[in-house]
Amino acid sequence: MSLDIVVAGGTVVDGTGAGPYRADIGISGDRVVAVRPGLAVPAGLVIDATGLVVTPGLIDPHSHSDWSVLGNRDAQSTIRQGVTTEIVGNCGVTYAPVTDATAPAARAALAAFGHDGEADWRSFGELVDRVHREGGGTAQNLAWFVGHTALREAAGASGPDVTGEQLRTMRRLLADALDSGALGMSTGLEYGAGRESRTAELSDLAAVLAGRGGMYASHVRNRDAGLAAAIEEFFRVARPHGLAAQLSHLNVRHNTGAPPDGWQRAVERLQAERDAGLDVLADMTPYPDGIGLAAGLLPGWLLADGAAAAAQRLGDPGVRRRVRADSDRYWRFVHRGEWDRVLLATSPATPEWEGLSFPEIARRRGRDEWDCFLDVLEAAGPDLPAVQLVGRLFTEEHVAEAVAHPLFCLGVDGFSSRTDGPLAARTRHPLFFSGHTHYLAHHVLQRGTLGLAEAVHKMTAMVADHFGIDGRGRLTAGAWADVAVLDTATLARQETFRLPDGYAAGVPYVIVNGALVVDRGEHRGVRAGRFLPRST
Numbered sequence: 001m002s003l004d005i006v007v008a009g010g011t012v013v014d015g016t017g018a019g020p021y022r023a024d025i026g027i028s029g030d031r032v033v034a035v036r037p038g039l040a041v042p043a044g045l046v047i048d049a050t051g052l053v054v055t056p057g058l059i060d061p062h063s064h065s066d067w068s069v070l071g072n073r074d075a076q077s078t079i080r081q082g083v084t085t086e087i088v089g090n091c092g093v094t095y096a097p098v099t100d101a102t103a104p105a106a107r108a109a110l111a112a113f114g115h116d117g118e119a120d121w122r123s124f125g126e127l128v129d130r131v132h133r134e135g136g137g138t139a140q141n142l143a144w145f146v147g148h149t150a151l152r153e154a155a156g157a158s159g160p161d162v163t164g165e166q167l168r169t170m171r172r173l174l175a176d177a178l179d180s181g182a183l184g185m186s187t188g189l190e191y192g193a194g195r196e197s198r199t200a201e202l203s204d205l206a207a208v209l210a211g212r213g214g215m216y217a218s219h220v221r222n223r224d225a226g227l228a229a230a231i232e233e234f235f236r237v238a239r240p241h242g243l244a245a246q247l248s249h250l251n252v253r254h255n256t257g258a259p260p261d262g263w264q265r266a267v268e269r270l271q272a273e274r275d276a277g278l279d280v281l282a283d284m285t286p287y288p289d290g291i292g293l294a295a296g297l298l299p300g301w302l303l304a305d306g307a308a309a310a311a312q313r314l315g316d317p318g319v320r321r322r323v324r325a326d327s328d329r330y331w332r333f334v335h336r337g338e339w340d341r342v343l344l345a346t347s348p349a350t351p352e353w354e355g356l357s358f359p360e361i362a363r364r365r366g367r368d369e370w371d372c373f374l375d376v377l378e379a380a381g382p383d384l385p386a387v388q389l390v391g392r393l394f395t396e397e398h399v400a401e402a403v404a405h406p407l408f409c410l411g412v413d414g415f416s417s418r419t420d421g422p423l424a425a426r427t428r429h430p431l432f433f434s435g436h437t438h439y440l441a442h443h444v445l446q447r448g449t450l451g452l453a454e455a456v457h458k459m460t461a462m463v464a465d466h467f468g469i470d471g472r473g474r475l476t477a478g479a480w481a482d483v484a485v486l487d488t489a490t491l492a493r494q495e496t497f498r499l500p501d502g503y504a505a506g507v508p509y510v511i512v513n514g515a516l517v518v519d520r521g522e523h524r525g526v527r528a529g530r531f532l533p534r535s536t
Contacts, residue, residue: 003028003043010049013453014475015056015460027481030514047509049485055456056475057084057482059463062283062411071114075139076418081436082484082507089145091219092188096127097154097173109386112348114422125180138529145186146177152193160196174208181533184215190330191296202237210241217246224256231266249413250282253393256332281466283411284402286438288394294387296330307384314378324370339369346388346426349379355428390429400449410439410458434504438496445492470535485509
C-alpha cells in the first residue's frame with residue numbers, strides 16, 4: 001500500500017474529546033485511511049509533526065464568510081488558522097435569493113467585501129453554483145443556511161404584516177434553497193426585515209424546514225432586558241416542529257439592562273429543552289468584541305421606506321433629533337453614551353474613517369459622536385445596510401463562562417479576510433485574523449478556560465454532529481481528510497488580543513479534502529474546498 005500523505009510523529013487530539021495520543025495519520029485521496037503509531041508505509045508526502053499537535057480541521061459553527069468568499073476564495077485569514085469548514089449564511093443575512101429589485105443592493109454590499117462582479121444570480125442554488133462550481137472554487141468547505149431576511153426581501157415583504165402571496169413566495173424560496181442543499185434557515189431578529197417579522201411567520205416557515213429536514217438557527221430578538229422573551233420565541237418556533245436548532249451567539253451585552261441572572265436562565269432553558277429531546281446547541285464568540293450592523297440601532301419608522309429614503313431623511317436635523325431619542329435598541333449602551341466601545345468597521349462611502357472609534361472620528365471632525373454616526377449613514381445612501389461596526393460588547397468573564405459551557409460550540413461570528421484589497425481596510429481587528437487561534441492561545445493555553453481536547457471537540461466533532469456534516473470533525477479511518485497541525489508552543493506565546501502583523505502563526509500545515517493547502521505556514525493557492533449539504 002502507498003499513501004498520498006502521512007502526517008508523522010504528532011500528538012493527535014482527534015476531535016472526540018478524548019485525551020491526546022501519539023499516532024501517524026495516513027491519507028489516500030480525500031480520505032483518512034489510517035490513524036495509528038508507527039505507520040511505516042510509503043507516501044508521496046511525509047509531514048514531520050514531531051512536537052506538534054494534529055487535529056481535525058476546525059469547523060466554525062457561526063461564520064459570515066459567504067459575504068467575503070467572492071472576494072477571498074482562498075479564505076486567507078481563516079484557512080491559515082486551521083479552519084477547513086465554515087457554517088455560513090447566519091443571522092438572516094444572505095445574498096440569495098435576490099430579485100431584479102434587490103440585486104443592486106446585494107451587489108453593493110458584496111463590493112464592500114471585495115467582490116468586483118455583478119450579483120447576477122437569483123436563486124440560492126445559483127449563488128452556491130457561483131461560489132463552488134464556477135470561478136475557481138474555494139479553499140475551505142462551506143455549509144450554508146439561507147437567510148430569512150433575504151427570503152422576506154425577495155418576496156417583497158416589509159413591515160410586520162405579510163400577505164398570503166408573500167408568505168407563499170417565502171415558502172417556495174425556502175423550499176428551493178433546501179432542495180439546493182441549504183442546511184436550513186437562519187433569522188436575524190434584532191435588525192432589518194427580520195426585526196419586523198412576527199412569530200407566526202417564523203413558525204409557518206419552520207413547517208417547511210420540518211418537511212425537508214432543515215435546521216433553524218437564530219440571532220434572537222433581544223439579548224438584554226428582553227432576553228427571556230426572545231428565548232421563549234426561539235423555542236416556540238423550533239419545539240413544535242422538532243427542529244434541530246442553533247441559538248446563535250447566546251450572550252448578553254454588558255451594561256444594556258439585562259437582569260443579573262438573564263444569561264444563566266437562558267442557558268438553563270437551553271439545557272431543559274435539550275434534556276427533553278430537542279437537538280439544540282448554542283455558540284459563543286472568542287473575544288469581548290463583536291461585529292454588528294449599524295442599521296440595527298435605527299428605528300423602524302426611519303427604515304420603513306428603504307435604505308435610500310432613510311439615508312436621505314437623515315439630512316433633516318429634526319429627523320436626527322428623533323433618531324437620537326429613539327435609539328434604545330440592539331447595542332443599547334450606545335443610547336447610554338458609551339461610544340468609546342464602538343469602531344466603524346465597514347463604510348463604503350467613508351472608507352477613510354474605517355477602523356477608527358467614534359470618539360476619534362468625532363475629534364477629527366469637530367462634531368459629536370451621534371452626528372458622526374448619522375453622517376456615515378447619510379453618506380451611505382442605498383448602501384446603508386452595508387455599514388458595519390465592531391463593538392466591545394461583553395466582559396471577559398462572561399466570554400469565558402460561555403466558552404467553557406458544555407452546550408456551547410466555539411464560533412467567531414466574523415468572516416474570512418485578507419491583508420490586501422478592500423477586506424484589509426475593513427477588518428482591522430484581531431477577530432478576523434486570530435479569532436480561532438485565540439480560543440487555543442488565550443482560552444486554552446494561557447488562561448486555562450478549558451482543556452485542549454475539550455476545545456478541539458467544541459471546534460470539530462461537536463459542530464459536525466449537530467449540523468449534520470457527515471465524515472468530518474474527527475480523525476478516524478474513513479473520515480474526510482481535513483487536518484490541522486498546531487504548533488502549541490508558538491500559540492502559547494501569542495498575544496491574540498492584538499492584530500497580527502500579517503496572518504496568524506501557529507498552524508503550519510492545513511489539509512482540506514486530502515490536499516495540502518497550507519505548507520509551513522504559507523498558503524499554496526490550492527482550492528480544495530467543497531459545498532457541504534446537510535445530511536438528513
